[in-house]
Amino acid sequence: MATQAVSDERLAKVGLARRLFQQPEIGAVIGAAVVWLFFAFFAPENWATLNGLARIMDPASTLGIMAIAVALLMIGGEFDLSTGVMTGTTGLVAGLLSTRLGWNLWPAMFVSLLFALAVGYFNGLMRVKTGLPSFIVTLATFFFLRGANVGTTRLVTDQVYVGGIDKAAGFASARAFFNTGITLFGIEWRSAIIWWVVLMIIASWILLRTRYGSWIFAVGGDAEAARKVGVPSARVKIGLFMATAAAAWLVGMMNVVRLRSAVASQGIGQEFIYMIAASIGGCLMTGGYGSVIGASIGAFIFGMAQVGIVFAGWDTDWFYSFLGIMLLVAVLVNNYTRKRATEMSVAAAKSRTEGE
């Protein structure tokens, strides 16, 4: 009994520091604080205001929704290069159906969702059945959709965008549902922020507090080992690809109702930004580790950088360079903290065996 009490005391002592360092989000939290202070110094007049926050949350919200889905996929050991272009494709599908065929926007959006899920299913199935790396499978999907987006749009409209979606029936309710402005404290906030926060809570709950969450970690950590103990690895992976495609659909709809049009080149290149946000948030490229909250903080950092550069009056051309540096620093911090966490665990285990 005496030794029990002693060891429990020691657990409490190392517990707090270790638990803090063991959180996958720690790098993103530190990064967010640094970036916030950075712009608070260079753009003090607008930065720490509600208006500033609303401006940051605008790009962060849609990016955050994607980062959440991409984070789950990355934890599951895969990634998807077709996420960016998919936000454009889903918008075009809904836009073409509603403007060219005169559909109500709601069924058009529903068909667009089915299309997205089918593409996600295809990505997942190809990955699981052929064993090809997801890089190749989704790169192929990316290029196919990229070409199909422009090709189909030009064929049907003779232009590279679909305009006038706001004239479709059901537009007003769809806009209110997906993405509208909400005035609060005298400032306009995007309603996409609510979607983002709600999805973050749901995704985090699924990941940490349901068996599906354990399965996601497991298939990313070692899909074969997971299959051996009875986890339906293939189904989990396919499901993650479909969830990612569904998230791209949601963001696609948000863009359509906001811009009242769909552009054929929409979203291209964004897929890397989603992955950057997830990586900053602590997701390992190799899978099996990461956090949905971290990815959301990663998206918030992205929003801060985008808006901060404008506030500071700098040339926005430098935005991507900033993002590159941010990615590298954040991943280095993540690696360092994770190493610290494991070392502390090993050290604790050693001191225990020596004590006995």
Place this chain on the structure above:
Amino acid sequence: MAEPILQVQNVTKMFGSVIALSDVSARVYPGEVTCLLGDNGAGKSTLIKILCGFHQPTEGDYYFEGQKVSFNSPREALARGIATVYQDLSLIPLMPIWRNFFLGSEPEKRFGPFKAYDVDFAKRTVREEMAKMGIDIRNPDQPVGTLSGGERQSIAISRAVYFGAKVLILDEPTAALGVKQAGIVLHYIVRAKRRGLGVIFITHNPNHAYPVGDRFIILRRGQVLGDYQKDEISQEQLVNLMAGGEDLVKLQQELARLLEEQVEAA
């Protein structure tokens, strides 16, 4: 003698034109340790993969609890009570102990229409079960990758026992372990047998097999070379059979000659 809990009859497994197993029959009784011995490439892995539902036999029959069965996945075999502890342990190094322990069979509690992972129950149970094995887990959140080989092995075994396995298949559980850690694992094998489980212990080390085994099946080149009760065979005979008797004598002679040549050259 009781009925065998698990039985395969005249099982053959082909991979394309490669015959991995040829006409193999084996019986496993509850409360007994059946040792499956054989050198690398003898077909041990193929046989357990059939037993655990990972592969389906090309020919032959598989009986479990007297019924003819055909498993399409390890999950189906597990549902019937055939649990396998693989060489790689099927543990995910980055995941905490409690998630690993319950992976694939998570305890859940209801929240209205939703089901949540019962995390408190999982952490408490892991602590208790590991304490029964004589291992003190202080922090169930610790990633499995930070544990020692023996600890990991015991997590895998106690996981199978906890989930009510009737047959426990252990794939080379002592292969990567030191003498002391291997001893601990042999201990758990005897404990599992005492609880009435049919244990299938795969190994290429007859010195580990003989002390705990009740029945020995020796595989060689995909065929059964011998099937013995413990009283039918001595440890020495088992070692000889395993090493392939004459082969071993030949090897010793060859090595001796090689050494002599080297001495002469010098």
